[in-house]
Amino acid sequence: MNSTARRIGRTLALVLPVVLVLSGTLAVTRVDWSGNPQSTLTASSQDVSSRAKSRAPQDVLRDQLLTELQEKDPGVALTHLQQEVDRRPSLAAHCVSLARALGRAAVQYYGPTRAQSFARPVCDTAFASGVAAQQS
Secondary structure, eight states, X not given: OHHXXXXXXHXXXXXXXXXXXXXXXXXXXXXXXXXXXXXXXXXXXXXHHHHHHXXXXXHHHHHHHHHHHHHSOXXXXXXXXXXXXXXXXXXXXXXXXXXXXXXXXXXXXXXXXXXXXXXXXXXXXXHHHHHHHHHO
């Protein structure tokens, strides 16, 4: 038993310093020594932050409405668009573009005739103009 412990101790005494030197060397090579504060990790975290900031409320709503249009129907998406504009008046400036996007998506998903059947006066009939624009 004593010789086994001694053999393990000797092995560790030889291997451990080599492992520590190699890991230290690798750590030093990963550090940006150029003085440039933008390392790989920092750059990628800044990219993620800027993308997260660019998600405006109307973009988030558009994505939700397009998903709803596909999962349910354009009528449900238009109803929710109107409800969101009523709830958050700041979205009114984007209502026409959102409704047009829904109209274009409805044509792609349901075809022009069926898409037109969902038209209603949400955002000054912008849905119907989106359907018409997609047909031409």
